[in-house]
Amino acid sequence: MTSELDRLPFGPISRRLFLGGAGAAAATLFIGQNGKAFAAETGQKGGTLTMAVWPDPTALVCAFTSSDQVVLSSAKMTEGLVAYGYDFLPRPRLATAWEPSADGLSIKFTLRQGVKWHDGTDFTSADVAFSFLNLLKPNHPRGRGTFANLTAVDTPDAHTAILRFSKPSPVVMNALSGMESPILPKHIYENGDPLRNPANNAPIGTGPFKFVEWKRGSHIILERFDGYWAQERPYLDRIVMRIINDAGARAAALETGEILLAGPNPVPYSELARFRANPKFDVETRGEELLQHAQAIEVNLRNPILAKVEVRQAILQAVNREAMARAVWYQSGRPATSPIPYQAGDLRLANPPAYPFDVKKAEALLDAAGYPRGADKMRFKLRLDWLPLGEANLRAAEFIKQSLQRVGIDITIRSSDLPTYLKTIYGDYDYDLNVFLYAPIFDPSMGLQRFYWSKAAKPGSPFVIASGYSSPEMDKILESASTEMDPAKRKALFHDFQRLAMTDLPVLPLLDLDYTAIISKRVHGVMDMPEGIRGSFENVWLSA
Incomplete structure (x- = not known):
């Protein structure tokens, strides 16, 4: 057919x-x-922008x-x-x-x-x-x-x-x-x-592009909406989003011109230097300002072993996050000190409870929690799931497994496709440890409350509290922050949030991340607004 x-x-954050x-x-x-559209560079009309998306939404x-x-x-x-x-x-x-x-x-x-x-x-x-x-x-x-x-x-x-x-x-x-x-x-x-x-x-929307076709596993096609309210926009005739799951295939498609844009993090971080050196491309870190990004482990507190805070502390102290940033993210990340990332400036608490890499301390915490090493040198077994969006998450899971086995925690990595992962973690809550990526977003009430506020829990809702964590003190802090109009008081509440989050540890922050997009120099206007590749593309245009 x-x-x-x-x-x-084909072809620094403001307060x-x-x-x-x-x-x-x-x-x-x-x-x-x-x-009137937003002020932007005047572009050329026409053309098809082909970009990569993965996995199938x-x-x-x-x-x-x-x-x-x-x-x-x-x-x-x-x-x-x-x-x-x-x-x-x-x-x-x-x-x-x-x-x-x-x-x-x-x-x-x-x-x-x-x-x-x-x-x-x-x-x-x-x-x-x-x-x-x-x-x-x-x-x-x-x-x-x-x-x-x-x-x-x-x-x-x-x-x-x-x-x-x-x-x-x-x-x-x-x-x-x-x-x-x-x-x-x-x-x-x-x-x-x-x-x-x-x-x-x-979809039936009001945006600059309207839906044409979605062939699962292959592509999504959008075309210009001629009735769009912003006169003379959009510039493009069509957008084709090709489903390309393999990072190597995405890199090849970029280099051959088969696709002109891919992100976020479209190729292995080890290959970014090659694309940065190629005069045909821009490797962008802009376009992430509204979201920000981090990697963490969400802990299932329904597991009686993980319900002990000493075990959660030990897990965090057993992982060398500096080495993880180098080995997994090729220095496109830095160790996290709280759920709020470094991009947040002084909204991030300067000295939250800290758990630096210390294997001996991790071992002592596990011993004190009542889990000595057995005859096989292991203390207990845990399952480790990972968000199936890019090989960096799998590499992170492998790094964490090696780190935890060093202190006597026997880890089994479970891999699945995205629908199965979402059902397992956020529908069935059938997991022990979940290494995942999240967007803190520029307002913590939007991006972080969902992982700590007990009233947000709703089985089947993806990327919302799955840990089983429930703290009246935390709920009160978050609810107060969401209604506080005084900027100084709201900032103080977010500092209180970080202190409690790093004390209770239902989520173990690992790394603050810098995401990238690779864009052909033929493509203009993607970064006119801070939504970047997630924007409307009304101002995006192609040069010859």
Whole structure:
């Protein structure tokens, strides 16, 4: 059967970001002009951008998952109320103006007029209200925390939406981009289970590109939406996302020009120097500012062995994270000292409880926990799962196995495909240790609360607390931080969060990471906004 693919030719963080975003928005009314795209370099029209995605995404709409593969495609077809610039302040998108109330209990949005869904239906405030209350708040992995205090969305007319909160919610103004909180069409989702809606695999959005085809295991095709609200955008005619699971194959496809863009971390880190030396490519570390990245081990506290904090401390002290950064990430990472990464500046606590590499200390902790070495020199057995998104995670699992076996912990590495992994870890909670990647995001209430707040737990929700951790003290800290409007007090709460997180250790921070994308010099405009490869691509264009 002929597919659409057969017919194609190939060829330093601002403090306002973390602590003052909502307050800054409250002081200023941001107004955009209808039909105007963000300032960007004027480009050439036409052409097909071919890029790599891996593995095959589980869906194409990111309202119900934070999986990177889903975000990469979703954000080109769906939009949020705002986008964010490199100054981390909001820019107009589906909303042209916003006005938070002085008490922090409401935000009034003026919506862009003349916007159409890809099926020709008018975009209205009813779509905004339905998206927040019926889709994002109950179903998005981070939405249950971000929008916990959202109680209503008033729609006095078709182009006004007023979000109302039971408590101040400063995090919300940091969570309104298309890659985080996409607005979806009420008329498509109002009937039936939204998680099973066919539009999750064939999206209908308002974005610059519309869905054409998804052939699983092969490709995803998007094409220019001629009814897009931003005049003269997008530049590209089509985007083809090829599913290329093998890192070597991605490297070869880049070098031959079969694909023009790949990320994040598309090739083994050992090969980055070769691409940096190639004048045909840019190796970008920009485009990750909104997310930030880290690697950690989530511990299943339901296991009675791992329920002992001395065992968790020993595991962390048994891993030489400096050596891990060299061996696994080729110095594109550095040892983590808390769940909040180094990119966060002074939001990160300077001296949290520390667990430096110390094999003797790890051995002593395991002995004190009541687990001496047996006749086989091992103390106990654990299973180690790893997120199947790139070989670096497998190498990390192998490094951790060697480290833990040195102190007498017998490790079995379990490998699986992504759907099986997600079900095992986040659906069945059938694991011991899980080495995974996560995005702390520029506001910890968005990116980190989901791993520590007991009320976020929901079986089957990927990349949300799976450890079984429950601490009333932690819940109180996180809930207070999510409602605190004073920047200094909110910062102090995040410092308290780190102290407790590094004392209780339901998650063992390993490394803060610097992600990369490899982009042909023929491709322009990808980094116009800090979403980078996860952006809308409305300003992306190709030179000859």
